[in-house]
Amino acid sequence: MTESVERHSFGAEVGRLLDLVVHALYSEREIFLRELVANAADAVDRRRFEALTNPDLSLPDAPRVRVVPDKAARTLTISDNGIGMDKAELAQHLGTIARSGTLAFTRAMAESQASDKPSLIGQFGVGFYSAFMVAERVEVTSRRAGQQEAWAWASEGRGEYTLAPATREEAGTDIVLHMKADAEEFLEPIRLQTIIRKWADHITLPIMVVKDGEEQAANEGTALWRKPKSEITEEAYADFHRHLGHVFDTPWATLHWRAEGTLEFTALLFIPGMKPFTPVEEARESRLRLHVRRMFITDEAALLPPWLRFVTGVVDTEDLPLNVSREMLQATPVLARIRRAVTARVLSELKTRAKDAEAYTPFWENFGATLKEGVWEDAEHRTELAGLLRFRSSAQEGWTSLANYVARMKDGQQEIYFLVGDDAAALAKSPQLEGFRARGLEVLLLSDPIDAFWPERLASFEGKALRSITQGQVDLSEHKVEGEPAPDLAALLPLLREALKEDVAAVEETAQLVDSVAVLAAQAGAPDLQMQRMMRRAGRAFGPDRAVLRLNPRHPLVRRLAAGAEAGEDVTEMAGMLLDLARVQDGDAPRDPAGFARRVAAALADVRSASAESPEP
Ligand SMILES: Nc1ncnc2c1ncn2[C@@H]1O[C@H](COP(=O)(O)OP(=O)(O)OP(=O)(O)O)[C@@H](O)[C@H]1O
Numbered sequence: 001m002t003e004s005v006e007r008h009s010f011g012a013e014v015g016r017l018l019d020l021v022v023h024a025l026y027s028e029r030e031i032f033l034r035e036l037v038a039n040a041a042d043a044v045d046r047r048r049f050e051a052l053t054n055p056d057l058s059l060p061d062a063p064r065v066r067v068v069p070d071k072a073a074r075t076l077t078i079s080d081n082g083i084g085m086d087k088a089e090l091a092q093h094l095g096t097i098a099r100s101g102t103l104a105f106t107r108a109m110a111e112s113q114a115s116d117k118p119s120l121i122g123q124f125g126v127g128f129y130s131a132f133m134v135a136e137r138v139e140v141t142s143r144r145a146g147q148q149e150a151w152a153w154a155s156e157g158r159g160e161y162t163l164a165p166a167t168r169e170e171a172g173t174d175i176v177l178h179m180k181a182d183a184e185e186f187l188e189p190i191r192l193q194t195i196i197r198k199w200a201d202h203i204t205l206p207i208m209v210v211k212d213g214e215e216q217a218a219n220e221g222t223a224l225w226r227k228p229k230s231e232i233t234e235e236a237y238a239d240f241h242r243h244l245g246h247v248f249d250t251p252w253a254t255l256h257w258r259a260e261g262t263l264e265f266t267a268l269l270f271i272p273g274m275k276p277f278t279p280v281e282e283a284r285e286s287r288l289r290l291h292v293r294r295m296f297i298t299d300e301a302a303l304l305p306p307w308l309r310f311v312t313g314v315v316d317t318e319d320l321p322l323n324v325s326r327e328m329l330q331a332t333p334v335l336a337r338i339r340r341a342v343t344a345r346v347l348s349e350l351k352t353r354a355k356d357a358e359a360y361t362p363f364w365e366n367f368g369a370t371l372k373e374g375v376w377e378d379a380e381h382r383t384e385l386a387g388l389l390r391f392r393s394s395a396q397e398g399w400t401s402l403a404n405y406v407a408r409m410k411d412g413q414q415e416i417y418f419l420v421g422d423d424a425a426a427l428a429k430s431p432q433l434e435g436f437r438a439r440g441l442e443v444l445l446l447s448d449p450i451d452a453f454w455p456e457r458l459a460s461f462e463g464k465a466l467r468s469i470t471q472g473q474v475d476l477s478e479h480k481v482e483g484e485p486a487p488d489l490a491a492l493l494p495l496l497r498e499a500l501k502e503d504v505a506a507v508e509e510t511a512q513l514v515d516s517v518a519v520l521a522a523q524a525g526a527p528d529l530q531m532q533r534m535m536r537r538a539g540r541a542f543g544p545d546r547a548v549l550r551l552n553p554r555h556p557l558v559r560r561l562a563a564g565a566e567a568g569e570d571v572t573e574m575a576g577m578l579l580d581l582a583r584v585q586d587g588d589a590p591r592d593p594a595g596f597a598r599r600v601a602a603a604l605a606d607v608r609s610a611s612a613e614s615p616e617p
Contacts (some may be wrong), residue, residue: 005164010155011096014129017106018157021132027062028586029183030204032130033067034199035194036078036175038243039128040432041205042064043082043173045296047227048144048300050083052325057083064206066215066585067196069187074179076135076186081172086143090153094128094140095161108248132157134186135177145171193218202240205309223294225268225314229256241270244289245312249273252363255349263337269346275366276310284309288342290335291316292324301329303339305381307374308346310367315342347381353399361399364390376454386461392424393533394433395442402461412478415467416460418444420451420530422587431516431585432469438514438571439479443469452531469512472524476511488551492565495548499575503591506548507575518582520547533588549579 001412005368012016018098044063051057060081068077085093085129117472131138143150155161170173185191189211196207204223208215223242224232241251251270258266269288286304290297291314303315319334329335354360374385390399391553405416415437421427427445436443444456455466467474489509496507505523513519522529526546551558557578561571580590590596 005162007160007162007239008091008095009160013097013106015159017097017126017129019131020106021126022157029133030186030195031199032133032135032588033078033186035127035130037065037067037196037200037203037207039288039301040078040080040082040173040175041200041203041207043080043084044205045082045353047081047083047171049296049298049326050145052323053327054146056468057171062206064208066208067192067218069189069192071184071187074184074187076177076179076192078175078177079172081170082145083256084171084173085140085142085151086144086145086147086149087151089144090140090142091153093293094153117571129157131175131177134179134183135344136180137178137180139176140173141166142173143167143168143171147171154449158311168170189216191497199239199243202243204296223291223314223316224418225266225316226294227254232256234382237268237270240268240313241272244270244314245270246277247272247274247276252366253349253353255345257345259341263317263341264319265315265317265332265338267313267315267342267345269311269342271311271346271349271363272366273362286311288312290313290329291319293318294324295322297324298326298329303333303335303342304346305339305343305374305378307370307378308343308371309387310370311346317424343381347384351384352368356386357399360390364399369450372448372450372454375458376450382458386458391418391444392428392447394428394437394445400444405442405444406462406464409464410439410441410479413441415465415474416444417441417467417469417474418446418455419469420446420455422530423447426587431513431519432521434514434516435476435481435510435512436469437482439476441476441479449534452528452534468522470520470529471522471526473508473510473521474512481511481514483554487559487562489551489553489558489562491560492558492571493551495565496551496575496578499572500549500579503579504547504549508548508550509553510550512550513555515555516552517555517586518549518551518578520579520582520586521550522546529586533579549582551578 018178043133044059044065047057048059048063051059063081066077066079068079069075070077138155138157140153141150141606142153148201150166151265152164152166153161154164179186189209192209193216195210197220199224200207201219202224203219204216204221206221207219209218210216224236236252237256240252242248242252250273252273253271254272255267255269284306285300285302286309287299287308288301288303288311289299290301290303294316297320304311315338317334317338320328324332350363353363368390371385371388375382375389378385386402389406390401393400393405402416409416419430420434421430424445424447427447433443455468458466460466486509493507493509500507504520505526510519520529522532523546526532527535529547532546553559555563555576561574565571576591577596580592580596583590
């Protein structure tokens with residue numbers, strides 16, 4: 001028998017996690033039970049759902065979770081009749097960190113102060129591995145529903161675990177905890193009941209604690225969302241939110257309502273108060289939980305559009321049969337109607353809350369970029385969403401809305417100006433803004449990656465067109481600025497155009513500059529500069545040939561070149577320099593960085609020696 005025992009090492013992250021867990025503060029240890037009971041209840045939910053399309057997996061009568069303390073043996077056993085795990089699943093789920101919740105936890109731990117760590121453990125839970133807070137050895141015996149063989153997983157939480165063939169009468173899982181000497185309190189039935197009532201009361205599956213051979217239900221099983229609002233405390237809402245989202249914040253908004261009439265459902269939704277620690281591959285689908293008459297069905301029903309995926313919670317309906325299958329979920333019109341109702345409710349809540357600018361700010365900073373995806377991809381909600389958008393602006397600190405921008409527009413201003421880039425702070429200093437600032441024209445500053453895309457789709461707001469100031473020429477002739485007359489560039493421009501014909505589509509003068517000498521812009525009709533930049537970074541060929549080099553005719557350098565061109569001097573050397581300066585200014589590299597540096601250094605040396613030779617008169 002012993003030769004069939006396989007030894008495996010934990011993944012590196014598991015090792016680190018176990019270290020953290022084992023050294024956690026004792027006061028937080030009780031949450032191990034919440035985690036194991038939640039896993040057991042989830043396993044039963046999954047089996048029920050899979051059985052809808054595969055009757056061989058059907059649950060036995062009266063499925064439940066049993067929590068069995070044994071003081072003599074100093075063990076605590078948590079048993080379920082859930083879906084179970086086969087050998088590969090045991091290794092995968094209990095040997096690596098697969099789930100986002102646990103990953104997020106390790107990241108939060110790494111980033112938090114030492115004094116916050118204990119409460120982090122309490123709020124997050126750490127899934128299965130929290131068992132090692134109280135147990136010196138954990139044995140898991142599991143049989144996957146629909147299979148004959150069972151497997152035993154065992155570990156002392158120190159670097160490795162074993163896997164061996166085992167037997168189990170029925171499908172399901174037993175988790176046997178060999179308790180540490182100082183964790184005997186968790187063998188007291190009363191204590192176990194209290195913990196379960198505190199943490200797992202919203203679980204509808206019966207959770208039985210066995211005392212003197214008798215089973216006693218520890219949870220009430222009233223799903224929180226089914227209780228009247230008046231009976232639910234803020235704290236109970238917040239706890240449930242943390243449990244659902246694997247987060248540890250207080251919700252920014254709690255929406256709890258019951259729809260009655262043609263469509264019957266109860267919804268309890270949360271908008272988190274902080275951004276989740278997103279794993280590398282952030283899934284775009286909403287994971288709102290669908291329940292039918294309290295029973296969990298699935299969290300893959302996409303009950304909200306992807307641009308509201310930050311909303312967590314539960315929708316519980318009477319309008320679907322309990323035995324609804326995956327296929328049925330895809331076909332039923334009920335879900336589409338619920339989706340519409342729930343989306344409308346979330347949007348109206350956001351609209352109400354957006355009226356209080358200060359209260360709206362944290363929401364916007366956490367989830368604004370996600371909301372903008374809706375403007376891009378959801379024609380039905382685009383106009384409504386536009387009113388919820390907030391922006392940085394060239395004219396003021398803080399966030400502003402499109403409506404406020406329009407209210408501030410100057411007489412004669414027809415368009416809503418905006419500038420897109422990577423970084424709000426850099427945008428505020430961009431030379432592209434000079435001409436607008438000089439004329440008192442406000443420009444919105446957009447710095448989320450999605451900002452390269454959505455403005456084109458929204459196109460206008462309250463009848464005012466949205467206008468990127470780096471795309472085509474903005475007509476500023478309505479708004480005159482004082483200053484010396486500009487020189488005539490008729491001789492210079494054709495020479496520069498010829499010299500740069502490989503690099504840009506055109507060279508022209510612009511009224512958009514005041515202090516800077518040149519900028520790049522996109523040709524009218526071509527994708528905006530930021531979009532071009534993103535496509536180049538993504539490896540898409542996007543020649544600079546569609547960019548336009550724009551010169552400030554009043555700049556001393558341009559004046560000098562204009563005079564030189566008229567006098568028949570060679571200005572082509574400076575042409576490349578102007579283009580490179582415009583590129584550097586936008587945060588791009590010059591076409592030939594080494595050559596650029598050489599030319600600048602040589603020019604500086606010229607200036608120095610010129611001023612040394614001809615001292616001030
Ligand atoms: N009693 C059980 N029956 C069947 N599968 C289980 C059981 N307990 C754990 N698992 C499997 O092990 C996986 C890992 O569990 P663990 O508690 O570490 O994380 P989780 O519950 O998935 O997510 P999180 O880390 O966010 O809590 C689960 O997703 C599940 O697939």
